Amino acid sequence: MNDQPEAPVTPRQMEVDLLSRAWKEFVRNPLPVIAWLIFLVLIFLMLRNLLPQGQQPASYSPEQFLRQLLFGLAQGSIYAMLALGYTMVYSVLSIIHFAHGEVFMAGAYAGFFALSAAAQSGLLASDPFLSVLLTLASGIGVAILLALLMERFVYRPVRESPPVVSLIVAVGASLVVQQAFARLFGATARRYPTVNLLAFPWLFPNFGCDSTGADCRGIDLISGRYDVSFLGFNLRLLPIHAVVFAAALIFMLILWFYVARTSAGRALRAVAEDRAVAVLMGVDANRAIVRIFALGGVLAGAAGVLYAFYNHQVSPFVGFLPGVKGLTAAMLGGIGSVPGAVLGGLLLGIVEAIVPSVLGMSAQLKDVLVFGILVLVLLFRPGGFFREITAEKRG
Amino acid sequence: MCARLFRFTMLLMAGLLVGCAEFSSPDGGRVIAANEIVIGLSAALTGGGIGPLGVDILRGAELAVTDRASLQVGERTFTVRLEVQDDLCSPEGGQAAANRFVADPQIVAVVGPMCSSGCRAAAPIFDAAGYTTVSPSCTNSDLTSGTFQSFNRLVVSDxxxxxxxxxxxxxxxxxxxxxxxxxxxxxxxxxxxxxxxxxxxxxxxxxxxxxxxxxxxxxxxxxxxxxxxxxxxxxxxxxxxxxxxxxxxxxxxxxxxxxxxxxxxxxxxxxxxxxxxxxxxxxxxxxxxVRDQSLDRFLAGYVEAYGENPPGPYHANAYDATQLILDAVESTATLSTDGSLLVDRAALAAYIRGVRNRQGLSGAINAAGNGELLGAAxxxxxxxxxxxxxxxxxxxxxxxxxxxxxxxxx
Amino acid sequence: MIDYLLQIRGLMKRFDGLTALRWVDLNVPEHTIYSLIGPNGAGKTTLFDCIHGVYPPDEGEINFRGHSLIGLSTDQVARRGIARTYQTVRLFDGMTVLEQVLVGMHGRMRTGVIGALLRTWTSRREERRAIDFARQLLELARLSDLDEQFPQVLPHAAQRRLEIVRALASAPSLLLLDEPAAGVDETETEEMINLIHRIRDEFGVTVLLVEHDMSVVTSISDFVAVLDYGQKVADGRPQEVQANPRAIEAFLGSSPDLQFRL
Structure with missing residues (x-):
């Protein structure tokens, strides 16, 4: 028999108890607390820049936001197109196609040679539309070729090996391609010729007029810049940005249609889910895999040429950073998901463009920010940021 | 089998360690050259946007060697040769180039590195080996704050x-x-x-x-x-x-x-x-x-030799750096009994840090004692x-x- | 002499000293349902795997329509017209019931990527035909009104039936079914038997199946072979095999959880 009454719990004891439990929890798993602290600091920095300081206006204005948003969307579209390549290859083979950035670079390079040839032969001046088409075609063609060579000679031999093996092999392939291009075409960068592609005179009757004002040929899709006033905001719009953005969306739709609505797409999904069973049902798994690499090549080649149209410089190393960013975008969106890749790419571009200014931090920390976000997403939402939004309807 | 492999590995490692110790021993105090005087050159020769700067430096040094293809010491004549390393304009590249130079006891001194990041990373390595470097282009102002004994520059600091x-x-x-x-x-x-x-x-x-x-x-x-x-x-x-x-x-x-x-x-x-x-x-x-006749002559020679105008600004500085090193060798080198050339690294360093009133293409060379060689420029x-x-x-x-x-x- | 669709002669397969198949002979006539029965570990699935090119037999011949299958890879065997289901259900989780069946038809479709993307007339006609045929197959499996569902929501028996018609979609002439009635209750088993009969009668497909449930086997099969410890101990018409003392011994001597209901 124990008649001793239990000691009443004083509020102070409860407090101590709670604190010690919180401390234990923190020691056990400090990540959430650290993440929240970082988050709060970021919020504080953001508010400081967004709110007016006494008499001074806020250091970050809505107009600035809108302008940076446009830049971010364009760059994000490039990332999105690359992310689609990573995501497709991953969903079928469960490997990280690390050399995808090199495919992008090869596309940009091939485009450079085509466009330079066009510029030298005078074709660019006489028929810019055809020149741009040829540039895109050669960029995409070479990118497909490189992607298929990689599939055949890099990824296929290690297809049955553990994923780590293919990742290491992919990193090696990436370096080999970079160095091969540097040896073949020189390590120094090249400059894309400036292209003036005037289009849609019926849509934009007051643009691209010659000195007399009589002959108007529409807007310059590639090198044009137009000042526009929109809802009281003064914006400078670059048609190439819209082109890149539209290209990313169109490619996403084509890809979605291909995967979801065509017989080849069904075969692809079958291979992705259960290669053995798909093969039993008469699906040619190799052909499906080759097709996915070719599609990735199309996207990367197009992205490479478009990128070079507005950033002008190409070098053997130009694919590395966009490649890594594209991979990051794919992971942010949940690797394996088509809409996730596009959303991830756009988000990444926008974050890069806006967040350093909003937080008032050095633009040098842009990449730190991007990869920091990736780490946080992988820690707290390993399936990707958009998992819930993009999850397909399933039972 | 295993034991033998182990012994082999240990011996190999021991050998490597001994080798390393030899390379970095301060007894690199003297250069003994039989026929050739070898000057190192460290610059970024590849890479977008920076390659042309390095190529320009290399050409300046080459022209200096062309002008002074051989050096008379006592009654013997020695040919002069450049040993070139690409330092990539990066800390890692600067270090790698420096390590190759200090591993080669034939190198009397080094023109370069090209970029301040490379100079800063390479200087401790050159210091430890007792080498002397003359950079034609490292402009970072901290480099001459007294930390590095090996570092000299023939360029105006930032x-x-x-x-x-x-x-x-x-x-x-x-x-x-x-x-x-x-x-x-x-x-x-x-x-x-x-x-x-x-x-x-x-x-x-x-x-x-x-x-x-x-x-x-x-x-x-x-x-x-x-x-x-x-x-x-x-x-x-x-x-x-x-x-x-x-x-x-x-x-x-x-x-x-x-x-x-x-x-x-x-x-x-x-x-x-x-x-x-x-x-x-x-x-x-x-x-x-300052533009004068000797510089004009030099530029004319440059265009004649390479068929184009200099792609970067530091050809004259590199020319002067190479000439200065050759001067230093000429005045500090002695002949050994067997007729080979002896260069005392410390004497060479002291000569360069003490050079006064010398007119180069890039201006008046007046050592300040801390590594700054160019006076008012x-x-x-x-x-x-x-x-x-x-x-x-x-x-x-x-x-x-x-x-x-x-x-x-x- | 009857022409057999599938002929197996003296098949041997060893795994690290364990003999999984020992001198097995098997003759499967066209348009029949042929059952393999036997206790666990008797080598039935191994036999399927050998036919299907998963691994090569150590000795023996496998002839399909008079051509040897030895040395062919799985996809080559599949293209010769042999389809298969597994012991466990292996459906594509991310595809609707209809799509599962359409995948089976992919190998026979002619439209290329470009044609499909451009929606050419031929591609649309081909797609329409494929969908018609797929619906016919779903009708057969009584899955018509579930065609937009994902397989996870289907009852187990329906999943089994779906797997079978999916295999049928590639228009095989021989269908290998690995325990189609495993885990399926009695009324649904009836349905399964009916389905397999219709596959033989309406599609002219020969069926080779592995089954534990003797009642299924007797009601379904035209021929039965009994495997025990990798050896064929009996074969023939179901009634003959039921009367065969070696077959009975094979079952009575094995583990009691077997449903050997005579």
Missing amino acids: GVQGVVAAEYIYRELGITRIATLHDGSPYGEDLVRVVAARFEQLGGVVVAQNAINVGDDDFRALLEDIGHNTPELIYFAGFALEAARLSEQRADARLDRVVFMGADGINTQDFIYFAGPAADGVYASASIP DVAIVRVIDGEYRQVAVGRVRDNSVLFARMETP
Whole structure:
């Protein structure tokens, strides 16, 4: 028999108890607390820049936001197109196609040679539309070729090996391609010729007029810049940005249609889910895999040429950073998901463009920010940021 | 089997350790050369935007060796040869090049490294080996603060270049609001610090300071941010590729009217090629020799030898650095009993740190004792006009004030 | 002499000293349902795997329509017209019931990527035909009104039936079914038997199946072979095999959880 009454719990004891439990929890798993602290600091920095300081206006204005948003969307579209390549290859083979950035670079390079040839032969001046088409075609063609060579000679031999093996092999392939291009075409960068592609005179009757004002040929899709006033905001719009953005969306739709609505797409999904069973049902798994690499090549080649149209410089190393960013975008969106890749790419571009200014931090920390976000997403939402939004309807 | 393999590995490692110890032993105090005098050259010969700077340096040194293909010591003649390493304009590249040079006891001294980051990383290695280096282009002002015994430079430090640039912007261009950008390299960071400090001292306002990453491609959002602070000029300390992107993307961020200015890092023909039409009106600077007959002759020889105008600003400095090293060898070397050449590294270093009143192509060489070899030198402000750099002014620092001689502009 | 669709002669397969198949002979006539029965580990699935090119037999011949299958890879065997289901259900989780069946037809479709993307007339006609045929198959499996569902929501027996018609979609002439009635209750087993009969009668497909449930086997099969410890101990018409003492011994001597209901 124990008649001793239990000691009443004083509020102070409860407090101590709670604190010690919180401390234990923190020691056990400090990540959430650290993440929240970082988050709060970021919020504080953001508010400081967004709110007016006494008499001074806020250091970050809505107009600035809108302008940076446009830049971010364009760059994000490039990332999105690359992310689609990573995501497709991953969903079928469960490997990280690390050399995808090199495919992008090869596309940009091939485009450079085509466009330079066009510029030298005078074709660019006489028929810019055809020149741009040829540039895109050669960029995409070479990118497909490189992607298929990689599939055949890099990824296929290690297809049955553990994923780590293919990742290491992919990193090696990436370096080999970079160095091969540097040896073949020189390590120094090249400059894309400036292209003036005037289009849609019926849509934009007051643009691209010659000195007399009589002959108007529409807007310059590639090198044009137009000042526009929109809802009281003064914006400078670059048609190439819209082109890149539209290209990313169109490619996403084509890809979605291909995967979801065509017989080849069904075969692809079958291979992705259960290669053995798909093969039993008469699906040619190799052909499906080759097709996915070719599609990735199309996207990367197009992205490479478009990128070079507005950033002008190409070098053997130009694919590395966009490649890594594209991979990051794919992971942010949940690797394996088509809409996730596009959303991830756009988000990444926008974050890069806006967040350093909003937080008032050095633009040098842009990449730190991007990869920091990736780490946080992988820690707290390993399936990707958009998992819930993009999850397909399933039972 | 296993035991034997283990013993083999241990022996191999021991051998390597002994070998390493030999390489880095301070007994590298003397160079013994049978027939050849080998001078090292460390510069970035590849890479977008920086390669041309290094090629220009290499050519300057080559011309010096052509002019002095052999050296008379006592009754013997020794041929002179350059041993070239690509230092990639990076800390790692500078270290790798330095390690190769100190592993080769034949190297009497080194011209280079090219970039301040490489100089800073390589200097401790050269210090430990007792080597002497003469850089034609490392301008970071901290390098001569007394830490490094091996480091010497035949170029005006950023302490001077930055001051001239800031004075030019404020006094000659009449600009009072600037934004500064650097590329994260020691060179860029230091130069921007000097420019900003002087500019504010003069009464100007630095409205924004930011930095970029080498290799980034889209600076539009950053420029938009800078534009928000309405600067009249963007001062960028970095190299040609990033500078080209920045100056080109100005227009996308509505900064067409904002002047773009760089320093010696973008004073290359390359920059003009990469920036395209956006290069027009861009300013740059470089420490330059006073134009005289010997320099004109040198330039004529350069064009004759390589078929083009110098792609970078440091050919004369590299020429002088090589000549200075050869002078040092000539006056400190002795012949051993068997007729081979003996160069005492310490004596060579002392000669270079003590050189006085010597006229080089790049100016008067007067060692300050801390590694600065160029005395009062001029800094040229150049501007892209019609697709090429033209000198628009020359600034000279005297007693902490700057005098400008303006060139007539066409 | 009857022409057999599938002929197996002296098949041997060893795994590290364990003999999984020992001199097995098997003759499967066309348009019949042929059952393999036997206790666990008797080598039935191994036999399927050998036929299907998963691994090569050590000795023996496998002839399909008079051509040897030895040395062919799985996909080559599949293209010769042999389809298969597994012991456990292996459906594609991310595809609707209809799509599962359409995948089976992919190998026979002619439209290329470009044609499909451009929606050419031929591609649309082909797609329409494929969908018609797929619906016919779903009708057969009584899954018509579930065609837009994902397989996870289907009852187990329906999943089994779906797997079978999916295999049928590639228009095989021989269908290998590995325990189609495993885990399926009695009324649904009836349905399964009916389905397999219709596959033989309406599609002219020969069925080779592995089954534990003797009642299924007797009601379904035209021929039965009994495997025990990798050896064929009996074969023939179901009634003959039921009367065969070696077959009975094979079952009585094995583990009691077997449903050997005579």
